[in-house]
Amino acid sequence: MRIDKLKALQADGRDPFEITLAKQTHHSDEIKANFEALENQDVVIAGRIMTWRDMGKANFIDIQDRNGRIQAYVRMNDVGEEVFKEFKTWDIGDIVEIKGFVFKTRTEEISVHAKEIRLLSKSLLPLPEKFHGLTDTDTRYRKRYLDMIMNPDVKDTFIKRSKIITSFRNYLDSHGFIEVETPILNIIPGGAAARPFITHHNTLDMDMYLRIATELNLKRLIVGGMERVYEIGRVFRNEGMDVRHNPEFTSIEIYQAYADYNDLMDITEGIVRDAAMAVCGGLQVDYQGTTIDYTSFKRISMNDAVKEATGKDFLGCKTVEEARRLADEIGVPYEAHFGIGGILNAAFEEKVEETLIQPTFVTGHPTEISPLAKRNPDDPRITDRFECFVYGRELANGFTELNDPIDQEGRFLEQLKQREAGDDEAHMMDRDFIVALEYGLPPTGGLGIGVDRLVMFLTDSASIRDVLLFPTMKPISE
Incomplete structure (x- = not known):
């Protein structure tokens, strides 16, 4: 008609x-x-x-x-x-x-x-029929244009998302940072432990990877003398899909020369608070029925957090066998190739992570799971690294960057061994990055924040699909 x-x-x-x-x-x-x-x-x-x-x-x-x-x-x-x-x-x-x-x-x-x-x-x-509107979530995500027509409040979420990203730029630009762009197509997928998407370049007749992080290229720019850089962009990880994960998502990564992980924790707090003020008008924000207070961020080491929760001191262990025994006593599963640090991290993920509701920085990550972070000078088993957790979920990851090319090469080699042992998320060897470090990377602090997750927290969205205009969806069967 x-x-x-x-x-x-x-x-x-x-x-x-x-x-x-x-x-x-x-x-x-x-x-x-x-x-x-x-x-x-x-x-x-x-x-x-x-x-x-x-x-x-x-x-x-x-x-x-x-x-x-x-x-x-x-x-x-x-x-x-x-x-x-x-x-x-x-x-x-x-x-x-x-x-x-x-x-x-x-x-x-x-x-x-x-x-x-x-x-x-x-x-x-x-x-759609006016009295019931468009309520089916699958249809809403597949046909976002129809979702916005029938549910005007949906637009508010994405307007707030834009304001959050604008607040990032305002904060960092006012602190002397430069926004840059780095390649999405990479010869080596580096900067994170993740499974990449693989594509093929016809002219060069070679496989390439969609980036899993922007980290290594941004640190190359620090070597080049830019000193303070950041990039807001899409990254791609060929992993599972659920209410917290989408194969492509947005991150902001920030690197500052002549700074350490303590400075980057301060920057994290500043960025998150500015974003909360920009879209919520205050620092006490309701998320899924819980009030999250961004006024202050707790700081605690991973080992201390596990010790508080379980009474077990994994860094007090002298051997891997002793660490395995402690894990068995509290029912923490671990893989055969895990060292003491890997088992400590497994205990943290199993017993602590979901309990961190209010903003918390967890520091002292094991060197074993932190191949790009600088070792702690007092305890080489751990690194000067932090993760920020809110509502039991990781929001940010940062550390004092490893700038010793010899140590970095050794850690890449260790990662290759893990890949050979079956860990397809372990880092690959990036020789060019080693060469860049050999020219000299100043003491540097680095930080990555999951933009989608922060938008979820500040818009009271239960699923990552609610804050992505066009989330990845499984095709409908014909």
Whole structure:
């Protein structure tokens, strides 16, 4: 029926798809907020018809634009009989332009009294039934455009996401950092322990990898003398999908020369607080029924956190066998190739991680699981590294960067052994990065923050798919 209506318009020389310009002067919220100044003044609004109340020769329609809805009053005597006749063939979902003056109806609703109307685009598919709207989450994620039409609050999440990212830039730019861009296609997937996506370059006839992190290239820039750099961008990991993980996600990585992990913890706090203020207006933010207080961040070492939770001191162990015995006593599973540090990390993930509800920095990560972090000068078994946890989930990861090329090469070699033992997430050897370190990397602190996860926390979103405009979805079976 809608296609027939379109064909009739086209046959009559009134094809809406031939219109290329609409002169929108105001949005719905502007008119409502400034009614006294705009009363009886002409405005031009444009948007989608969402409701229709037919009263014969006078009709009320609700127009939805990017900022909300406003009622329009369309009467035959004002727009003309021929135009009104065409108007009566329009449908809910059509996109229209209305020129008229601002007024209040007898029920005190701020509206636009139409003097001229135009059909700008024909909706050939009906919108979901108005009383129930669009509630199926699978459809919402697959058809985000329809989700936004039917659930305008969804747009608020993505507006807040934009404000959060803007707050990152404002904070870092004001602290002397430079935003840069590094390649997405890499010869070696480095900078994180993750399984990469593999693609093929036809001209070079070689496999390449979508980046799993931006870290190594950013540290090359520190070697080159940029001193303070950051990048906000997509990274890709060929791993599982759930409410917290999507194969592609956004991270911000930050590197500062002549700084250590303590400085980067301070930066993390500053970035998160600025973002909370930008979109929540305060530092006490409700997430899934729990109030998260970003006023202060607790700091505790991984070994101390495990000791508090279980009474077991893994760094007090002299042998791997002793660490395994402690893990067995508290029911912590571990893999055969884990050393003391790997078992400590397993105990932390099993017994502590989910209990860290309020913002917490966990420091002192084992060297065994931190191949890019500098060893702690007092205890070489651990590194000067932190992870920030909120609501039992990792939000950020940072450390004093390893700048000793000999030590770095040895750790890469150890990672290769882990790959040979079956760990396909272990780091590959990056010879060029070793060469870069051989030219000299100054003492440097580095930090990575999961942008999507922070957006989840600050918009009270339960699933990562709620904060991604187009999340990865399994294809629907034919």
